[in-house]
Amino acid sequence: MSSEERNAEAMAVVAAGKAETLLAFADALVAQGQRGQTQAPAEVRQYVAFFLGETEYAIPILQCREIVRLTTVTRVPEAPAPVRGVVSLRGHIMPAVDTRLCLGLPGAPPTPRSRLLVVEVTGRLFGFIVDRVARIIKLSVPAIESSAEGTAPLGVTGAVRVGDGTVLLMDADLLLHARLGAVAPNTRGEEA
Amino acid sequence: MEDIFSALVKDFVDETQPIALEVGAQVLKLEEAWGVGEDGKALLRSLRSGLHTIKGNAAMMGLSPVAQVAHVLEDVCARAAEVEPEDRPALVQALLEGGDLLVMLIRSAPAGSLDAGRADEFVARTAVSIEAARAAGASAGLAQMPTETGAAGVVTSAPSDGERGSARIADGDVDELLELAGEAIVGQTELLRVHARLLRGEFEAGDMEVMDRVLTGLGRTTREMRDRLLRVRLAPIATLFGRYGRYVRDLARERGQPIELCIEGGGTAVDRAIIRRLSEPLVHVVRNAVAHGIETAEERAAAGKPVKARILLGAGLREGRVQVTIADDGRGLDMQAIVAKAKAEGIDTSRYGEQDLQRLIFHAGFSTAKTVTELAGRGVGLDVVAGVVQGLGGRIDVRSTSGQGTVFTLDLPVTVSLQKALVFGVDSETFAVPTGFILDTVESREKDLQEINRVLLLSWRDDFVRATDAGRLLGCQGLAEAWARPYAIVLQAGNKRGALLVDWLSGVQEIVVKPLDAALLGCRMLSGATVLAQGKVVPILDCVEVVRRVNRTLQPERSGETKAEVVYDVF
Known part of the structure; x- marks a missing residue:
């Protein structure tokens, strides 16, 4: 069951005794304490790197739920421009977003190497269509932070040098926000 | 931290709100029990235990206004067994008001904006009268209990939002x-x-x-x-019907007339989503029955009917679908008014039978009330009710006998996540239409179509229906023209009809309806999507919008311009 379905109307709350609720509370506190400890200076973050044309981009691995082969995209009449249509991820219907169009690049027909980066934003799933997925890269936090300079297209938060090349850092959340309007938790199913 | 807290508050609301909603229902049962001379002790006990649970849960969450209200209501219950019968109405009123207040407070708990002022005021007012009663001795009761007027009754008429979104699994x-x-x-x-x-x-x-x-x-x-x-996903329909008990009681008081509400088949299981969406439209049907249907006491007596009017809410399963009945034993529909209205609208009433004329009330503007009373003439019309029912994949019908009453029947699917739909294709794309909107599917021959002032009309059963090429309406990439499509699907949504011209039809099948992401809210012609065999994703049409568009779309200019144009209604 995907997280959006969990948010949907028939969300199932498993009856839990008070003791379990309190235990969960305690667990969360402990986890928070640990997270505080790991915020050491040399933190490394992982990114999923992919190509659009010849340019390499990367999004935080934490935003990316999975990477799947691009299957048939069903066109949706009157969908906003960067949305190519919808696809089914094991029965869950999610919008397929053309990452090229999102970043203001010219569109390109899908190839066998095309992939769908499944991104989770506030409990909703979106598929980002990319030309091909390259690799997982590790970046240190200082490098990421110092990269956010100058003017960049919407959704691109910085650029870092990796080896001989440059990788543009992308924030899926910001991009969706800019291109598809406010990304609030899904409410469509609740409509009367 | 905050997430955990809001999760705990949500658990609190899920657990406590049903108990608070039950308070009102139990008080009504108590009133009834007292009415027939019972002592109502068992009901009072169960009321107290519910209130006690609310108090405990609220105190644990630090929601003191809720806890205080529950506490003072517990006190009221404790005194209830001892009060004199003539003091009981005041007590019932206080409990009902308090129950409403609890529901309201609990509902606003997740937003963190508890109306502490109102809670304080209620607690102070009620506590004072309890003290007064205590001081005057056990027999004095709560006679001096001041009641707040006008504020009650809101909860049952708008029961939609507070309890949405979760189901419990054992x-x-x-x-x-x-x-x-x-x-x-x-x-x-x-x-x-x-x-x-x-x-x-x-x-x-x-x-x-x-x-x-x-x-x-x-x-x-x-x-x-x-x-x-x-x-x-299912819940007993009693959770829906139960909400109207209080409502009918308040209406009856307002009109100063005894009305008995009967519930049959309350255990029938229905999708929670259906219960949620029917809740408000049904208020209208019930209000309609009271405002238009039930005669005054004098009229009833003159007609030889029992003075106590009767409203029946019934439900049952038939052929895998839920049948809901809302019946009253009032005067029946005013057929003369309906016919007059129909004639005024230019409808040839001689073409309709009695039953069809009655069904006209589901069309906009057919409210038959002679005078707009406090009860009727507000809120949604029956056309809106019919639209909601249709949107749920159901049908609504009415049957009325003059002088004997009116019966509304709703035929609904058990669940909205499964729907029967017709799958069709146009150009190279596939779509699904819920069968509830389909009047007919026909072969569309060129001679059945005619274009007048760029309006395309399909001749269908001695009538004309506006038609549009589905490919053009839905923005498909094909080049085929409306005239070349071999099939037409005749749709009806509300009182509007429209035909879609398509390439192929496949059989009716049961589909699982899945919502579209909110990013696609702008796609008004779709209500969702489904996954067919081999994982093919197929959009489901929102027929209300599609029929509206069909009635607004003009044929392209003869010059070869093929862009869809939208203008104001011609009809």
Whole structure:
């Protein structure tokens, strides 16, 4: 069951005794304490790197739920421009977003190497269509932070040098926000 | 931290709100029990235990206004057994008001904006009268209890939002679902083993049997999982009907007339989503029955009817669908007014039978009330009710006998997540239409179509229906023209009709309706999507919008311009 379905109307709350609720509370506190400890200076973050044309981009691995082969995209009449249509991820219907169009690049027909980066934003799933997925890269936090300079297209938060090349850092959340309007938790199913 | 707190508040609301909603219903039962001379002790006990639970839960969450209100109501209940019968109405009023207040407070708990002022005021007012009663001795009761007027009654008429969004699963059911999932995984493992062997080119004699057996098992397991999960979505329709008990009582008081509300088949299970969406429209039907249907006491007496009017809310399963009945024993529909209105609208009433004329009330502007009273003439019309029912994949009908009453029947699916739909194709794309909106599917020959002032009309059953090329309306990439489409689907949404011209039709099938992401809210012509065999995703049309568009779309100019144009209604 995907997280959006969990948010949907028939969300199932498993009856839990008070003791379990309190235990969960305690667990969360402990986890928070640990997270505080790991915020050491040399933190490394992982990114999923992919190509659009010849340019390499990367999004935080934490935003990316999975990477799947691009299957048939069903066109949706009157969908906003960067949305190519919808696809089914094991029965869950999610919008397929053309990452090229999102970043203001010219569109390109899908190839066998095309992939769908499944991104989770506030409990909703979106598929980002990319030309091909390259690799997982590790970046240190200082490098990421110092990269956010100058003017960049919407959704691109910085650029870092990796080896001989440059990788543009992308924030899926910001991009969706800019291109598809406010990304609030899904409410469509609740409509009367 | 905050997430955990809001999760705890949500648990609190889920657990406590049903109890608070039950308070009002129990008070009404108490009133009834007292009315027939019972002491109502068992009801008072159960009321107190519910209030006690609310108090405890609220105190644990630090929601002191809720806890205080629950506490003072507990006190009221404690005194209730001793009060004199003539003081009982004041007490009932206080309990009802307090129950409403609890519901309101609990509902606003997640937003963190408890109306502490109102809670304080209620607690102070009620506590004072309890003290006064205590001081005057046990027999004095709560006669001086001041009541707030005008503020009550809101809760039952707008019961939609507070309790939305969650269903409870019993631990046992979770275990069974896990077991089924486990079975499915075992089956898959077995298939994988055979698969691996086949890949190596080895084939054993028993493989075919193993695959047959496992596939049959898997089919059974997955079907059962689906059925069980669907059941989680269901709730007894009594949760919907129960909300109207208070409402009818208040209406009866307002009109100063006794009305009895009967509920039959309250245990019938229906999708929570249906209950949620029907809740408000049904208020209108019930209000309609009271405001338009039921005569004054004098009229009833003159007609030889019992003075106490009767409203029946019934439900039952028939052929896998839920039949809901809302009946009154009032004067019946005012056929003269309906006919007059129809004639004023230019409808040839001689073409309609009695039953069809009655159905006109589901069209906009057919309210038959002679005078707009406090009760009627507000809120939604029956056309809106019909629209909601249709949107749920159901149908509404009415049957009225002059002087004997009116019966509304709703025919609804058990769940909205499964719908019957017709799958059709246009250009190279596939779409689905819920069958509830389909009047007819016909072969569309060129001679059945005519274009007048760029309006395309399909002749259908001695009538004309506006038609539009589905490919053009839905923005498909094909070049085919409306005239060349071999089929037409005639749709009806509300009182509007429209025909879609399409390339092919496939049979009606049961589809699982899935919502579209909010990013696609702008796609007004779609209500969702479904996944067909081989994982093909198919959009489901929102027929209300599609029919509206069909009635606004003009044919392209003859010059070859093919862009869809939208203008104001011509009809």
